Amino acid sequence: MNDDREALRGWLDLLATSQGLKKAVDTRLRSRFGHSIARFDVLSALDRAGVAGLRAGALTERLMVSDGATTQVTAPLIRDGLVKRTVDPDDRRAAIFVLTRKGEKIFAEMAGEHRQWIVDAFAALSPAQIKTLRRLLSQISPAAIARSRKDAA
Amino acid sequence: MNDDREALRGWLDLLATSQGLKKAVDTRLRSRFGHSIARFDVLSALDRAGVAGLRAGALTERLMVSDGATTQVTAPLIRDGLVKRTVDPDDRRAAIFVLTRKGEKIFAEMAGEHRQWIVDAFAALSPAQIKTLRRLLSQISPAAIARSRKDAA
DNA sequence: CGTATTTACTTTATATCTAAAATAGTAATC
DNA sequence: GATTACTATTTTAGATATAAAGTAAATACG
Numbered sequence: 001m002n003d004d005r006e007a008l009r010g011w012l013d014l015l016a017t018s019q020g021l022k023k024a025v026d027t028r029l030r031s032r033f034g035h036s037i038a039r040f041d042v043l044s045a046l047d048r049a050g051v052a053g054l055r056a057g058a059l060t061e062r063l064m065v066s067d068g069a070t071t072q073v074t075a076p077l078i079r080d081g082l083v084k085r086t087v088d089p090d091d092r093r094a095a096i097f098v099l100t101r102k103g104e105k106i107f108a109e110m111a112g113e114h115r116q117w118i119v120d121a122f123a124a125l126s127p128a129q130i131k132t133l134r135r136l137l138s139q140i141s142p143a144a145i146a147r148s149r150k151d152a153a
Numbered sequence: 154m155n156d157d158r159e160a161l162r163g164w165l166d167l168l169a170t171s172q173g174l175k176k177a178v179d180t181r182l183r184s185r186f187g188h189s190i191a192r193f194d195v196l197s198a199l200d201r202a203g204v205a206g207l208r209a210g211a212l213t214e215r216l217m218v219s220d221g222a223t224t225q226v227t228a229p230l231i232r233d234g235l236v237k238r239t240v241d242p243d244d245r246r247a248a249i250f251v252l253t254r255k256g257e258k259i260f261a262e263m264a265g266e267h268r269q270w271i272v273d274a275f276a277a278l279s280p281a282q283i284k285t286l287r288r289l290l291s292q293i294s295p296a297a298i299a300r301s302r303k304d305a306a
Numbered sequence: 307c308g309t310a311t312t313t314a315c316t317t318t319a320t321a322t323c324t325a326a327a328a329t330a331g332t333a334a335t336c
Numbered sequence: 337g338a339t340t341a342c343t344a345t346t347t348t349a350g351a352t353a354t355a356a357a358g359t360a361a362a363t364a365c366g
Contacts, residue, residue, distance in 0.1 A: 002157065004268055006248055006280045007272045007275035007278075007283060007285070008272075010275055010278075011174065011271045011274075014174070014290060015166075015171055015174075016170050017295075018162065018167050018172075018302065019217070020295035021164065021295045022166075023297070024295040024298035025298060026301055027299070028298055028301075036321075038218050038244055038321085039257075053343085056345060056346095060345095061298070064169070065323070066323070067344080067346085068324070068325080068326095068345090068347075068348090069322070069323055070345090071345070072322070072323085072346095072347095073323095076321095091343095092331060092332085092345045093330065093331045093343065093345065095162075095344080096348090116301055117297075117298040117301045118161055119157055120294075120297040121294050121295060121297045122160035122164070122297050123297065124293070125293070127159045129289055130159045130163040131290065133166075133286070133289040134166045136278065136289070137167060137286075139278055139282075140170055140174065140274055140275060140278070141276070142170075142176070144270075144273040145174070145177035145178060145181055145270040145271075145274050146180070146269045148181075148266075148269055189351075191351085208314085208315095209314070209315060209316095210313095210315080211316065218352090218353070218354090219354055219355075220314080221317065221353080221354070222352065223315090224315070224317080225316095225352070225353085226351090244313095244314080244361080245361060245362085246314045246315065246317095246360065246361045246362070247313095247315080248314080
């Protein structure tokens, strides 16, 4: 069947494009600021959360990673003084992460450059084309894979 | 500017979709066959190469990973008898990896199911829509990020 | 030829990631 | 209020990635 091949090609292209972009962003972030995409994502989530910060669980959810990963990625940010870790006084099991002044400043710089990189990478596409791309992406269903059965052929 | 935000959203959607799909495929491959996507990719490249196999360098190139990664990902496949490593008699520095009979068999099974999962994940898109998606993806330029300058704003 | 350079791959040190075990605090029940 | 169960996070073990150092074979050059 022809559809099969087209879907497989779509999957390969999707993977290659996103990985290429991710690698480029990561390389640039590291060389400019000494921080990975993973750390940038933490800073971004905390920046949005503002002075209240985020509990570890909420951060895990937003980053779409495991709970262990959150602990590990925040560690160097705390060491470098970009993030402060406190304990929730109302529930002493819970960790709360907040951006420090220094963290805010550095993130603002990072976010500015990052935005420009993405704009440049997407420069060949019009806003309308990006909307189309996003609509098509939204119709791809990872959940279908978990449900997929052999007999569906 | 509005374009900025649309590009950023496109990037976030692209990343979320490809990572979601990748995680789903990886989870399914592991539970069905006990092998990761990384190993599946090695098997796939070797299957295509046939009886001649591939040198480590060629494998590295096709997988788009570092040379060290190739050594490490092939190791368990060799241990499990899916891949055989030999030395090129014409250039004894070079390693040649070939699928074993067992590796071929297992890969054929994996590839069959994998194809169905992808078809299911893309089921909501027509072949024409997938073509459109692929065309749009091809216009995204990771290389632009390496060239991007602050003053380009 | 014999030394120097290059090439092909592996090893090592880090950085993420996951899943699962461990830790510690909270809530629920008798 | 002691025991039990649950919840939030950290720690650990293992997989995969990179970059850079190490090893060994091939090539180049005087």
